[in-house]
Amino acid sequence: MDIYNDNERFISILSDYGFKVTFGNETDTTFLKKALQALISSNLSIREIKFFKNEISAITVDSRSGIYDIACVDENGNHFIVEMQLSEYPEFIQRMKFYALHRFNTMVKKGAYKFENLPKIYCIGILAKNIFPLIEDYHNIAVLRNHKNEIIDNQMTFVTLELSKFTKQLFDIQTDLDKLIYTMKNLHTVTDTSQFPTFWDEEWLKKAIHEVDLRAMTAEQKLAYEMAISANALAVKNENKKIEEIRLADKKEAIKKALKYGKLSIEEIADYNNISIDFVLAVQNETSNI
Structure with missing residues (x-):
């Protein structure tokens, strides 16, 4: 809408x-x-x-x-x-x-x-x-x-x-x-x-x-309207950023579990989670350094 x-x-x-x-x-x-x-x-x-x-x-x-x-x-x-x-x-x-x-x-x-x-x-x-x-x-x-x-x-x-x-x-x-x-x-x-x-x-x-x-x-009302649009755009941007951060956090947890079980290859984990191989490797590296 x-x-x-x-x-x-x-x-x-x-x-x-x-x-x-x-x-x-x-x-x-x-x-x-x-x-x-x-x-x-x-x-x-x-x-x-x-x-x-x-x-x-x-x-x-x-x-x-x-x-x-x-x-x-x-x-x-x-x-x-x-x-x-x-x-x-x-x-x-x-x-x-x-x-x-x-x-x-x-x-x-x-x-x-x-x-x-x-x-x-x-x-x-x-x-x-x-x-x-x-x-x-x-x-x-x-x-x-x-x-x-x-x-x-x-x-x-x-x-x-x-x-x-x-x-x-x-x-x-x-x-x-x-x-x-x-x-x-x-x-x-x-x-x-x-x-x-x-x-x-x-x-x-x-x-x-x-x-x-x-x-x-009035000019003041139009200014208030423009400010509302600007604030809303920023709010939407910040909300989308938060949603993306949550999505990536969920992906990380799923990848960590897959790596722990060791039944799937790096390529299969990436394909299954719809993310890049580099992302899987980064999570693997992060996990190994803990």
Whole structure:
């Protein structure tokens, strides 16, 4: 999913900057309130949203992926944690559990370890890649249920949105959730307002679109956007370097084991591990010097 385009008119909402100025817009929460309502499939409008920061460890700017996370609470005390994930992350649900349980523990501690009348926690994950390959639905809401599918507890709710599974065409868009997903996936590909679907004139989406319209940005906003792109590029470079270091470390361990068993030749070890003979020899030399 290409979220940066040199010829773009609109910045992708999935980008660092785009997510921050739409979902994370603390000045005007019109878009966020409607988006949250759609994501949790609620018939009740959210009237107020208040952001809170630095209360949940790791709910900050992720320097590795450059994605902004959001933590906020509505007028009824319901807590929302929203996390974006663009790269592959099969264990993403475990991270969501960590965030939700951290917030739960914070609530209990502040309440002098009382468990009654706790506000709800909605942990929402918006993912560019799939994490549930065996589930067809792109939007899933999960609470604690028994073997008969009866609700045991819904104080903590996990919501996942897998964008790559959403394949609806414009003529199929009906719900606010569909409108939200379609906008997130397609806005940055539009170059002219004449291409706008009619629902992009709805107030909540109109405000979000305005925030990522390059032609409507001030010089300071454009500078912030350019800095976000630069920071993201550096973060991706550093992340790829870490991934490569981990990959090579795994290769070294595999080579060491193969050398120890002595059943394969140097050439066979290199071929099996898809690395050079020189790399195998270097590991062999390193091992012999220990």
